[in-house]
Amino acid sequence: MIRYIFTRIGYMIITLFIIILLSFLLMKALPGSPFNDERLPETQKELLYKKYGLDKPVPIQFGIYLTNLVQGDLGISFVLDNRPVTKIIQERIGASAILGFQAVTVGTLIGLLLGIVAALRHNTVIDYGATVLAVLGISIPSFVFAGFLQYWVGVKLGWLPIAFWNGFEYSILPTIALAVGVVATIARFTRIEMLEVLNQEYILTARSKGLSNSVIITKHGIRNALIPIITIIGPLTVNTITGSLVIEKIFSIPGLGEQFVNSIITNDYQLIMGTTIFYAVLFVSVILVIDILYGFIDPRIRVIGGE
Amino acid sequence: MKKILEVKNLSISFNTQNGEVQAVRNVSFDLFEGETLAIVGESGSGKSVTSKSLLRLNPAETTMLKNGQILYNEKNILTCREQEIRAIRGAEISMIFQDPMTALNPTMTIGSQIAESIKKHSTLRGNQITERVHELLQLVGIKEADKRYKQYPHQFSGGMRQRIVIAMALACEPRIIIADEPTTALDVSIQAQILELLKNIQKKMNLSIIFITHDLGVVAKMADRVAVMYAGKIIEIGLVDEIFYHCQHPYTQGLLAAMPNPDIETNTLYAIPGTPPNLLQPPIGDAFAARNNQALKIDFLEEPPMFKVSDTHYAATWLLHEQAPKMIPIHQQLAQAERKEREKAPVFDTTKPYLTLQGVKQHFKLDKNAINKAVDGITFDIYKGEIFGLVGESGCGKSTTGRSIIGLNILTDGDIHIDGRNINEAKTKQEKLAFNRKVQMIFQDPYSSLNPRMKIADIIAEGLAIHGVPKSEWRAKIYELLNIVGLTKEYANRYPHELSGGQRQRIGIARALAVEPELIIADEPISALDVSIQAQIVNLLKKLQKERELTYLFIAHDLSMVKYISNRIGVMYRGKIVELAESHELYDHPIHPYTKALLSAIPLPDPKLERERQRIIFNEAEYNATNRESESFTEVRPGHFVMLTEEELTQYDQVNSESIPL
Numbered sequence: 001m002i003r004y005i006f007t008r009i010g011y012m013i014i015t016l017f018i019i020i021l022l023s024f025l026l027m028k029a030l031p032g033s034p035f036n037d038e039r040l041p042e043t044q045k046e047l048l049y050k051k052y053g054l055d056k057p058v059p060i061q062f063g064i065y066l067t068n069l070v071q072g073d074l075g076i077s078f079v080l081d082n083r084p085v086t087k088i089i090q091e092r093i094g095a096s097a098i099l100g101f102q103a104v105t106v107g108t109l110i111g112l113l114l115g116i117v118a119a120l121r122h123n124t125v126i127d128y129g130a131t132v133l134a135v136l137g138i139s140i141p142s143f144v145f146a147g148f149l150q151y152w153v154g155v156k157l158g159w160l161p162i163a164f165w166n167g168f169e170y171s172i173l174p175t176i177a178l179a180v181g182v183v184a185t186i187a188r189f190t191r192i193e194m195l196e197v198l199n200q201e202y203i204l205t206a207r208s209k210g211l212s213n214s215v216i217i218t219k220h221g222i223r224n225a226l227i228p229i230i231t232i233i234g235p236l237t238v239n240t241i242t243g244s245l246v247i248e249k250i251f252s253i254p255g256l257g258e259q260f261v262n263s264i265i266t267n268d269y270q271l272i273m274g275t276t277i278f279y280a281v282l283f284v285s286v287i288l289v290i291d292i293l294y295g296f297i298d299p300r301i302r303v304i305g306g307e
Numbered sequence: 308m309k310k311i312l313e314v315k316n317l318s319i320s321f322n323t324q325n326g327e328v329q330a331v332r333n334v335s336f337d338l339f340e341g342e343t344l345a346i347v348g349e350s351g352s353g354k355s356v357t358s359k360s361l362l363r364l365n366p367a368e369t370t371m372l373k374n375g376q377i378l379y380n381e382k383n384i385l386t387c388r389e390q391e392i393r394a395i396r397g398a399e400i401s402m403i404f405q406d407p408m409t410a411l412n413p414t415m416t417i418g419s420q421i422a423e424s425i426k427k428h429s430t431l432r433g434n435q436i437t438e439r440v441h442e443l444l445q446l447v448g449i450k451e452a453d454k455r456y457k458q459y460p461h462q463f464s465g466g467m468r469q470r471i472v473i474a475m476a477l478a479c480e481p482r483i484i485i486a487d488e489p490t491t492a493l494d495v496s497i498q499a500q501i502l503e504l505l506k507n508i509q510k511k512m513n514l515s516i517i518f519i520t521h522d523l524g525v526v527a528k529m530a531d532r533v534a535v536m537y538a539g540k541i542i543e544i545g546l547v548d549e550i551f552y553h554c555q556h557p558y559t560q561g562l563l564a565a566m567p568n569p570d571i572e573t574n575t576l577y578a579i580p581g582t583p584p585n586l587l588q589p590p591i592g593d594a595f596a597a598r599n600n601q602a603l604k605i606d607f608l609e610e611p612p613m614f615k616v617s618d619t620h621y622a623a624t625w626l627l628h629e630q631a632p633k634m635i636p637i638h639q640q641l642a643q644a645e646r647k648e649r650e651k652a653p654v655f656d657t658t659k660p661y662l663t664l665q666g667v668k669q670h671f672k673l674d675k676n677a678i679n680k681a682v683d684g685i686t687f688d689i690y691k692g693e694i695f696g697l698v699g700e701s702g703c704g705k706s707t708t709g710r711s712i713i714g715l716n717i718l719t720d721g722d723i724h725i726d727g728r729n730i731n732e733a734k735t736k737q738e739k740l741a742f743n744r745k746v747q748m749i750f751q752d753p754y755s756s757l758n759p760r761m762k763i764a765d766i767i768a769e770g771l772a773i774h775g776v777p778k779s780e781w782r783a784k785i786y787e788l789l790n791i792v793g794l795t796k797e798y799a800n801r802y803p804h805e806l807s808g809g810q811r812q813r814i815g816i817a818r819a820l821a822v823e824p825e826l827i828i829a830d831e832p833i834s835a836l837d838v839s840i841q842a843q844i845v846n847l848l849k850k851l852q853k854e855r856e857l858t859y860l861f862i863a864h865d866l867s868m869v870k871y872i873s874n875r876i877g878v879m880y881r882g883k884i885v886e887l888a889e890s891h892e893l894y895d896h897p898i899h900p901y902t903k904a905l906l907s908a909i910p911l912p913d914p915k916l917e918r919e920r921q922r923i924i925f926n927e928a929e930y931n932a933t934n935r936e937s938e939s940f941t942e943v944r945p946g947h948f949v950m951l952t953e954e955e956l957t958q959y960d961q962v963n964s965e966s967i968p969l
Contacts, residue, residue: 122368123368200409201404201406201409201410202409202410202411202412202413204364204404204410205402205404205410205411205412205472205475206412206423207364207396208362208364208396208397208401208402209396209397209401209423209424209427209475210392210393210394210395210396210397210398210424210427210428211393211397211423211424211427212393215423219415219423220412220415223414223415224412224413224414227414297414298413298414299413299414299459299461300413300459300461
């Protein structure tokens with residue numbers, strides 16, 4: 001098992017390196033620079049380039065960047081008053097993480113429940129209802145839903161705040177808006193997996209033992225259906241966290257997503273790279289965690305990995 | 308004997324998109340204490356549905372109970388409350404399913420899967436349950452029970468898993484076990500072990516067993532009584548000897564005649580014509596009449612009642628009516644006809660073999676340190692026009708051999724010559740194509756080997772296209788091929804899902820024949836088919852051999868069919884051919900211990916023989932522990948080669964010189 005985890009981490013590092021290299025080159029290929037202000041004289045610009053090392057050839061710049069990165073230094077922002085990128089990410093990640101975590105947890109739980117109920121009541125009104133909800137959840141963009149929530153729950157009913165980030169009640173509406181997509185995806189997937197599992201022969205074996213339906217579903221059904229679902233929860237989590245930028249804008253939440261968009265507009269190289277790397281690390285770590293979790297749920301994988 | 312279960316006038320239908328399928332139609336039978344009742348029938352005969360309804364396990368949404376009662380302990384299983392049926396399931400009546408690979412939950416240890424029903428139905432708790440699980444594992448022959456009960460299903464082989472399934476079924480000491488094709492998915496020697504295990508446990512616990520199967524050999528070995536089902540009905544029921552030696556219904560007779568009989572040499576197998584009826588609209592009268600070319604007029608008009616043959620033997624055929632004409636049963640007719648014209652064994656040109664394998668090795672690298680030696684140095688020839696049978700258990704390398712011959716793998720070592728040319732030397736696309744044209748393959752599963760989105764005509768035409776047959780000739784060629792395999796040209800415009808298993812296998816053969824090959828590799832071509840359909844396909848393959856001078860490599864695990872069809876047989880064990888001889892020679896004088904064990908493990912469709920037979924057990928551990936470095940493939944009798952070490956060879960020579968005084 002330990003060897004298995006180490007090889008996975010090895011692959012992770014290779015993946016990260018490729019991501020860093022590609023995003024670095026792509027960023028450099030973009031037109032423009034952080035110091036595009038027309039009021040800035042050429043000589044001043046050159047001085048700035050020299051100061052930040054932007055006059056050197058691209059491979060050397062990349063080398064310097066990597067060396068700093070290994071030491072945990074993501075550089076300083078060119079635009080935001082020379083503040084360290086790590087600091088900026090630290091400040092901004094809190095809101096995004098809370099929002100993402102809440103949305104994924106709530107969404108997954110509701111999605112699982114909806115999917116299981118739909119599968120158990122296969123081809124009944126409940127099943128069709130759940131399927132319609134899931135399709136709506138996937139096809140309606142989250143910002144439409146966000147606006148709807150702000151208008152009805154926030155403005156008309158006045159139950160919850162519609163903007164800013166000052167405590168738990170501020171996070172409820174954006175969490176719901178963000179969770180809708182998660183619920184829909186998980187519910188659809190769970191329903192299919194559950195139906196598949198319920199048709200397996202071991203379910204029949206369990207029934208022939210005289211077990212009650214609830215035991216059959218929880219002990220024999222859900223656990224087997226969970227295995228493939230876990231695979232999509234990983235990327236879904238990262239997607240939700242990184243994809244929250246629209247919601248963050250709508251609800252004026254000072255999150256990382258909003259910052260990321262701004263940094264691209266201003267060509268803030270260091271901040272773009274820093275955020276990209278942060279997202280990449282997040283992504284591969286989640287996948288690693290899922291892989292390890294997998295081993296605990298599915299004994300077949302555990303043994304192959306261990307031997 | 309005490310009656311323990313009674314099924315009365317059971318009729319069950321299924322709601323499907325196409326309408327109501329009448330799966331079980333008015334079935335009645337009794338089950339007595341301590342007996343084994345075998346229910347025999349082809350797929351779709353209603354045998355599984357009947358057995359599942361004994362525990363009410365058919366899917367609730369689509370099942371319609373039309374009529375009938377199942378009485379157990381004065382309770383009607385079909386109408387009792389959910390609570391009551393759950394108390395019976397697993398505790399009083401339990402079930403063993405066909406495929407041990409899917410019948411166990413992959414994410415639960417086998418110990419806790421066995422413990423589940425103990426927890427549910429008994430008062431045992433904690434350590435007592437663990438002890439009981441150990442006891443059960445020992446009972447079904449799983450060693451080191453204390454270690455193994457914590458393991459997961461994937462850590463066991465197929466035979467072991469079936470033992471676990473049996474342990475689960477026995478957990479609460481039930482009175483009835485329903486075994487639904489419990490050995491169909493297993494190799495013959497494992498099958499023999501499992502059947503013997505079931506028999507022993509039955510004796511120990513005075514169990515009643517309902518044994519569902521389509522294999523008449525297994526029936527002869529296991530059953531006290533037999534019920535034959537056809538088109539949702541029991542058409543004949545009686546003691547095992549009555550059914551095997553005095554069967555009355557033409558369908559039962561046909562089934563028995565379709566089995567290759569080791570004693571009677573026949574040129575063609577008897578094949579029941581046609582396919583079973585569609586139970587969306589069950590036929591009027593005797594359901595089998597349409598496939599019976601001696602059917603009486605009344606067979607098409609009125610359903611025959613159960614006529615009494617003896618106190619224990621009943622059959623539903625109008626032939627038993629006092630006004631019925633006397634007919635000679637099909638199997639006896641056959642025996643008479645065959646005695647008249649028996650062909651001489653064909654003679655092959657042995658100087659120029661069509662296919663030669665020289666020290667062929669096919670190793671697969673699993674990871675850094677492990678190599679799977681799927682095929683490990685095999686040498687044999689196949690002569691032009693011959694049918695060469697290759698038998699062995701799953702994993703012995705027989706399918707890999709077939710794949711190597713058609714060039715799906717790059718050989719690790721050795722040479723394969725087809726028609727005098729080395730396939731290793733075929734490098735360019737053209738050369739490879741030329742080989743492919745000569746060698747074609749027929750696959751095991753007629754359901755997955757045809758592309759479901761292509762019409763039959765297009766499936767057959769693919770081969771024509773690759774090998775450059777002009778498009779204008781396709782249609783005529785396709786019709787001709789369909790005709791050869793016994794289908795009408797209307798089939799050209801159908802899709803695979805509209806065809807039955809036997810028809811699909813015919814398409815598989817037509818597709819292979821499209822390029823006019825000389826050698827056909829048939830990889831278990833009949834094992835997915837029903838008995839009566841198997842005979843049709845085997846006859847077709849034999850007919851093609853004669854008419855088109857085809858050469859076959861026939862890969863199979865069903866040894867009785869292989870013996871029937873093959874001229875010579877090679878027995879494979881662990882990647883090597885351990886014995887090779889003409890089929891009679893091999894069956895009459897097996898020499899290698901593995902061959903002996905394999906042959907003795909095949910259940911014969913003859914209950915009297917089965918009772919007398921002793922199974923020879925192959926001691927695998929001992930065999931593999933002996934030093935086999937000196938082993939060589941030696942011709943011990945004319946044309947009969949065996950893989951023996953020097954020591955074994957001297958031993959063999961000694962025994963033989965003693966027993967055959969010259």
